[in-house]
Amino acid sequence: MTILILTVFVVILDQVTKYILRSSMSLYESRIIIENFFNFTYVTNDGMAFGINFPGGFYIFTAVSIIMTIIITWYLWKERMGSLMVRTSLAFILAGAIGNLIDRVLYGEVADFLDFSFWGYRWYIFNIADSSVTIGMILFIIYSIFINTPEKSVKPVI
Numbered sequence: 001m002t003i004l005i006l007t008v009f010v011v012i013l014d015q016v017t018k019y020i021l022r023s024s025m026s027l028y029e030s031r032i033i034i035e036n037f038f039n040f041t042y043v044t045n046d047g048m049a050f051g052i053n054f055p056g057g058f059y060i061f062t063a064v065s066i067i068m069t070i071i072i073t074w075y076l077w078k079e080r081m082g083s084l085m086v087r088t089s090l091a092f093i094l095a096g097a098i099g100n101l102i103d104r105v106l107y108g109e110v111a112d113f114l115d116f117s118f119w120g121y122r123w124y125i126f127n128i129a130d131s132s133v134t135i136g137m138i139l140f141i142i143y144s145i146f147i148n149t150p151e152k153s154v155k156p157v158i
Helices: 003-024 057-078 084-107 128-147
Strands: 030-034 038-045 110-118
Touching (some): 003 038, 003 084, 003 110, 003 128, 057 084, 084 128, 110 128
Antiparallel strands (some): 030 038, 038 110
8 A cells, every 4th residue: 555655754744843843942932934924833732623622631532533543544444446536635634643643642742833824813723744634634525525426426237
């Protein structure tokens, strides 16, 4: 499964960027990359997406991450001869799940640093793993809605 090379590459990229972040910046430090648009801002998140958290959430999020990683790996194996777009989307989702799971297991929290603002509005700070999951989900949704339509998936009886 050569598509797993993509997963490994994204996980390594995610972990290397987080290592550089942790070793070169202090927590909550921000560095301007493009004025009024893009910063590196070091924050951590012990909850799930967008800082959502609740008591015991760390254990629940970690357990769910492990279960979802297993399910996505199984689905990727099941689709090994399927559509390249589906396999690519799953590889991105898997890479993101693994990248953030590594952080949760090793550090108890996920490091985020990609900080964008548009016309004075700031988006949530995120990381490579988060981006990978987003790209994977977008590809999967595009495939599901526009490429694998019900008319195309119906096989003729003849």
